Amino acid sequence: MQALVSIIMGSTSDLPVMEAAAKFLNDMEVPFEINALSAHRTPEKVEEFAKAAHGRGIRVIIAAAGMAAHLPGVIAAMTSVPVIGVPVKASLEGLDSLLAIVQMPPGIPVATVGINASMNSAILATEILAASDSALYQKLIKFKEDLKIKIVKANEELAQVKYDFKVG
Amino acid sequence: MQALVSIIMGSTSDLPVMEAAAKFLNDMEVPFEINALSAHRTPEKVEEFAKAAHGRGIRVIIAAAGMAAHLPGVIAAMTSVPVIGVPVKASLEGLDSLLAIVQMPPGIPVATVGINASMNSAILATEILAASDSALYQKLIKFKEDLKIKIVKANEELAQVKYDFKVG
Amino acid sequence: MQALVSIIMGSTSDLPVMEAAAKFLNDMEVPFEINALSAHRTPEKVEEFAKAAHGRGIRVIIAAAGMAAHLPGVIAAMTSVPVIGVPVKASLEGLDSLLAIVQMPPGIPVATVGINASMNSAILATEILAASDSALYQKLIKFKEDLKIKIVKANEELAQVKYDFKVG
Amino acid sequence: MQALVSIIMGSTSDLPVMEAAAKFLNDMEVPFEINALSAHRTPEKVEEFAKAAHGRGIRVIIAAAGMAAHLPGVIAAMTSVPVIGVPVKASLEGLDSLLAIVQMPPGIPVATVGINASMNSAILATEILAASDSALYQKLIKFKEDLKIKIVKANEELAQVKYDFKVG
Amino acid sequence: MQALVSIIMGSTSDLPVMEAAAKFLNDMEVPFEINALSAHRTPEKVEEFAKAAHGRGIRVIIAAAGMAAHLPGVIAAMTSVPVIGVPVKASLEGLDSLLAIVQMPPGIPVATVGINASMNSAILATEILAASDSALYQKLIKFKEDLKIKIVKANEELAQVKYDFKVG
Amino acid sequence: MQALVSIIMGSTSDLPVMEAAAKFLNDMEVPFEINALSAHRTPEKVEEFAKAAHGRGIRVIIAAAGMAAHLPGVIAAMTSVPVIGVPVKASLEGLDSLLAIVQMPPGIPVATVGINASMNSAILATEILAASDSALYQKLIKFKEDLKIKIVKANEELAQVKYDFKVG
Amino acid sequence: MQALVSIIMGSTSDLPVMEAAAKFLNDMEVPFEINALSAHRTPEKVEEFAKAAHGRGIRVIIAAAGMAAHLPGVIAAMTSVPVIGVPVKASLEGLDSLLAIVQMPPGIPVATVGINASMNSAILATEILAASDSALYQKLIKFKEDLKIKIVKANEELAQVKYDFKVG
């Protein structure tokens, strides 16, 4: 099935971080692909990828990178497919990659999520696809409802915990 | 015409920052609306807005806020329409609003752009709409081409400047 | 017994941090309750909680959250019961949650304590209650006296340590 | 009339920042006093003040200071009256005073508000008093309602602005 | 005369910062060229430039950029000519551009100088050329000697100043 | 009269910052000298200065520098006369010079004062001299008393201000 | 023997950090004492200590504290004996305690050393005493010479290491 979302990592060492994104897309039955491409070490591959993405049917790109994280911005410069950037924590608590991804110059935005926020990048990608796919929108609504139920249940379990205290 | 993009500001004092977003959407002929709603001062209005957005036809929300900027996250918690967050610089060079917008917990992403990056929020919104609208995608391509031409021309003017120097 | 203090956590994973708050309130015999409510995942529950709190007799709310920590501010926006915010360290050494809690806009204050400063949130809650309850005020005075005695005693023990050195 | 709130500044140069706090308390008809006392330059005055505060009827202390801002913590160490700390921006964008106020050790909390957040310190003080004064609680509710009306009105004015654009 | 050093700016708005570099190279009679090329807006031009640089006789590249400053790293990825990066201050006091330039991944170094340190980039470029050009090395030595003389002279003038004081 | 304190600046541009130090020493009648010596541009002068200081009767050195501020540490490495470091704000709000001065490796301390804290460097120098000079110690005590009187008086003036408010 | 240096810690938990200071003073045969006194939990003890220090013969005070580290500044406010501040790393990598110690207001300096820089605080204390004690000054010179010899020897051992490589 044709991938709609393409996950790109700056290095295969980012795979443990990005697995949650793959898992979420899989759970939502959104067709996707995963590749490792370095903005610095394989620039031609990145260019080739970015320029062909829209034509191949890719509708959202998730790009993860650490340190001076150029990958998301470099891809965004060569396509008009929306690019979601995931700052990977590799040094300085991830602050370097966050700033290197989010502070893009006028003209070339990257939709940045939190440090190591792999699952959130996949949810955002799904929201973007769901903007023109109401079945997918309903799935997302259901996912958020399930999250709520989990929280409410956790709270009920917490209610038990508190009776260990004398008062309250 | 039905707005597809909704720009929300935490305060009308953010209007000067957000004008570039409105201008870009206008130039691209993307129907949009602008409102000021405070996550903290008018929470019910925010809830009402967020819950009705999808039904009213809004496909992307741009939310701008400063300081402990909760507006984008609070809206994202109540809709599955993609939310773009614009950190507005009001204190600490904008670092507080950047972190308060981008570091969302698992389950509720906000697509964060740079500090005061108003135009980029509008470009990103257009890219999201263009994921299922090829005419709009072509407009974006044209916009990026025009940007390039502007840069190339600026460089040519720069070429004149350098002859003031003896060598080079 | 009717709770006067309500401890709210963004996630049950914050429980280990917040146990010291529960323990302190318990020791001071201040009636309290603990719940997990997410500003982002269960916004309606949070709204319901915040709006009912004063009517139910809650006089102080302690709200703990990490990352883009909106919970304390979101609650403060919907009640005039004083809200104490506890930034939980989950990323960036806790700086993100500190700024997302403390830098509230004019009109909606959150009484912020230090990163992971769970016990201090409970002491502050007790001080607030003690502003109109002199018996409780005396208990607090006694608590601080006991702290002093502990420090003075520790110092006396330290006095032994130093004789391992030749001089002094 | 006996002051219930005492505003203390580290230096008279903090007065322009703290005027908004005085104004708010005045508007709410909360009896208050203002003094300048330096933790470092007049430590005995600070001690005398802190130890006498509760006996004089002070129920909340607002302490503002900049740089290595010790004043709020030093006062909190000598009373069990709740102390609200206002970090004043004097260097490093106010980050130094924020950290020097909020990161108190276990046992001695300071209820910290945002950098230069003078009005918020007064609202918080009023909320603390209102915890045992329902007339004051009603005044606060009214204040927040008025804020909302102001925001809603500003939004209506914004609605006019947008018709300058072709679309929306 | 064939340029040995190529100064590239991310935007012509960086020209005021980079003039000091041009002036220094001019003073040292090092042949150079200046161009504006954006990593994000004209990526093909950047690639073309980077790949042709060595063949055209360029021996050092100075690349200046602000915010999420990718230009120096993107060029370094496509050539083995040494690349000197100049972080330009445009937001966050220049910390974003510093980190986005200096924190390059293993394999692709950028020789980073201080924020807005335009003259230093040119001195470093000259030192690199001087590694195989002893005449140029002598010029650099002379430049540093002149700097010393200027400092020593300034100190002598300072010696006059101090007699305004009673003692010393 | 033989100088006991030597003020060294990295650049004559630091003079406006360091004047308060000179003024304080002058007021206290502590013999001093002022010089500009750059750790980087006149390293031999710095070495000569540092090695001769103790022999010439210098008992405390005050060294001020900005950015990558090496001057205080470089001097401290070549003498056992106590060196007070003054971080001068030139970029990054002075954080770079603060860290470059205070974070010295084991073996070579620099007594660091606050950013641009020129007067404090002179007070500290005087305290060091006063450790073995009781007349000077008395002068310092008097200086602090005068500071207190000034604060107390400012507070009395503040007492007038507050009567502009209805309550308090 | 009468202590000349007094080491004060905010908490006995700082003892492992401060042992290196005690060891150095011991090695240099400088009479010293160690105590734990909390600025916040035992303020009267701190005041008593600070006011009596000079009269008891203390010539330098070393004060160590973490987080919102007020101890060094609070002591400095009540004596003119030079106070050396040691920021202890307890949260935020120690940045909070560094700023809370070093950024003192005009009039009350604290001689700040690096984060956890216990030994350096003791060397600085010895340098201050040595300003009027030439025998001690000679000991310090010898200590620095021994450090050098150690480094030179370590380098010689390093020379062996490098022959594992083919070239160099």
Place this chain on the structure above:
Amino acid sequence: MQALVSIIMGSTSDLPVMEAAAKFLNDMEVPFEINALSAHRTPEKVEEFAKAAHGRGIRVIIAAAGMAAHLPGVIAAMTSVPVIGVPVKASLEGLDSLLAIVQMPPGIPVATVGINASMNSAILATEILAASDSALYQKLIKFKEDLKIKIVKANEELAQVKYDFKVG
């Protein structure tokens, strides 16, 4: 064989970080030497080294140091051989050493690489030598080609991984 690159560390404890630099130079058959010299503990050795380097045939210096890292700047002040600075992470996540190395004053640049970026310092040194040695330039090109092949191969292995998911 005469060393062309000299690696200097502030302390032998930096050796584990700097081994990757030595290994890279060895692999590229670039003659090099390694030494430990402290800017603060052996300043005369550093001066002697810096002044003799060019005459001994050293063409590039790599200087690594942590904390208030003065070594690279101190060497750069005494030679016109290009100096590459490697900030070693020892405290504050390495931010202190990064700023203390990169933020050099006008006149004395240090070519700074990333925190602990040992291999990159060696690649940069090789690029500098290759500016006048085309055989070495070809080796670098080959090294970057090998890096690319490694990345491409890793991506192919990643292609296998993704088939564990249902879709994509």
